[in-house]
Amino acid sequence: MxxxxxxxxxxxxxxxxxxxxxxxxxxxxxxxxxxxxxxxxxxxxxxxxxxxxxxxxxxxxxxxRENYIIRKSTRKKKHSHRLAANIDQAILIVTLVAPRTSLGFIDRFLVTCESFRIPAILAFNKADLLDEAGLNSYKELKFDYEELGYQTLLISAETNQGIELLKEKLTGKTSLFAGHSGVGKSTLLNLLSPKITQRVSEISESVGKGVHTTTFAEMFEVWNNTYVIDTPGIKELGLWNIGDEELCHYFPEMRKYIGACRFHNCTHIHEPGCAFRDAMEQGKIAPFRYENYLSMLADDDNRR
Ligand SMILES: Nc1nc2c(ncn2[C@@H]2O[C@H](COP(=O)(O)OP(=O)(O)O)[C@@H](O)[C@H]2O)c(=O)[nH]1
Ligand SMILES: [Mg+2]
Ligand SMILES: [Zn+2]
The missing domain is CATH 2.40.50.140 (Nucleic acid-binding proteins)
Incomplete structure (x- = not known):
């Protein structure tokens, strides 16, 4: 069978x-x-x-397997862990407040998805908690990420804002819900389907961070032919098996500059005539993306 x-x-x-x-x-x-x-x-x-x-x-x-997504194992050195297999897309649930998801984490996740050729959507949850400044920083990020080809959604499990659009994106597909703990993955799942009762964590007020409640990944048929995989909160995402020269291929805005540096063995860190740095200085690559790129390069341990 x-x-x-x-x-x-x-x-x-x-x-x-x-x-x-x-x-x-x-x-x-x-x-x-x-x-x-x-x-x-x-x-x-x-x-x-x-x-x-x-x-x-x-x-x-x-x-x-049609595909799978792998991260560095948090328990065993030099080992990896398959988060899920045969998925159509990954929905990274992020929040700008309570808790704040770092851009470094978002970019690591996007690099992972690129390396496994899995389309990614960024869903900014807890829209109801954003003040004007928060909304503005969402708009800036939306602009930056959509220019790179990533869809962004502004949603709230509290007020139902954007939930219909999220449902549209999910219909007929298998989607992975990923993100830090406390961003609302389980709350969203419960909202999507009345038959699901995932445990939701209380935000502990003192630290503003969620506590772990989902221990294992689990897939749900939220409605006909539509599947969502709830994953345990990811604290840090270790990239798996991506070499230094390979990394820039997973930054969509950098791909077109590959091979355009003055030195063929350019590391894109400090050399004169580096096409990546030039593009950044001309406003064609967002400085935060380039910084996250450098930080992933420096973080050897996170990739092997
Ligand atoms: N204000 C607000 N709180 C939310 C929203 N979505 C989830 N929460 C709260 O965030 C906390 C963590 O939610 P949970 O679903 O357990 O997060 P998970 O760890 O990602 O599964 C809970 O207290 C939820 O009630 C939202 O859109 N707005
Ligand atoms: Mg959960
Ligand atoms: Zn270069």
Whole structure:
């Protein structure tokens, strides 16, 4: 039988087969397949299963993946973790207040999506909390990111602002919801579908940061043929296996300057005649994007 993995909690996997959810374990041999990845089977995977007894199944194979998204493992050094597989798009839920998502985090996430060729949408949640200055900084970011080809949405799970548009973007697709904890991923999911009851965290007033409530990624059929994967809050996103020369390929605004520097081995950090720096000085590359690029370059440890 073939089915799709909706949830994984370490040793157990919930697989949906013909409309029914079956708890499955992995066939012993499968665990050894790829030593560098901490999870051989991930949410969104299509798998082959056999029944072990009346109730429980065994996953014996993973069908070829259309795509997947990987991050550096937070638990095991030199290992990576597959966040999800077979997704049509990633929705990065960010907030400018309560908590504030850094631009560095946004850009790391976008680079990751680019490297796996997964379209990304930025959804700025908690619009209801933005004052005039907050709204202005949203507008600036919207301008900058849309110029790079990323859609941005301004939404609020509190007032329903922008939710219809978000629903339109989700319909008929499998989407990954990613973002720091406390930005409202679970609240949004509950809002999208009345049958979902994900636990929502209280913002702890003192630090203005959410506490972890979602521990494992889980996929939901929010309505017919429309799937959303809720992920545990991501604190820091370690880029996986992206080389120095490769990094600029994942900045859409930098691609056209590749090869245009005076020195063919330009590192784009300090050399004269660097096309990237020139473009930035001419206002063609946003300074914050170039800075985030440099910081990712410097952060070797985050990429290997
Ligand atoms: N003011 C406001 N609060 C929100 C909004 N969306 C979520 N919250 C609150 O933010 C906190 C964290 O939400 P939660 O869904 O658990 O975040 P998650 O960690 O990303 O899943 C909860 O107290 C929610 O009630 C919003 O649009 N506006
Ligand atoms: Mg949550
Ligand atoms: Zn250069």
């Amino acid at each position: 073939k089915g799709r993995v909706f949830k994984s909690t370490g040793s157990w996997y919930t697989v949906k087969v013909d409309g029914k959810y079956i708890e499955c374990r992995l066939r012993g041999k499968m665990r050894l397949d790829d030593e560098k990845v901490t999870n051989p089977v991930t949410v969104g995977d299509w798998v082959g299963i056999t029944m072990d007894n009346e109730k429980e199944g065994i996953i014996y194979e993973v069908l070829p």
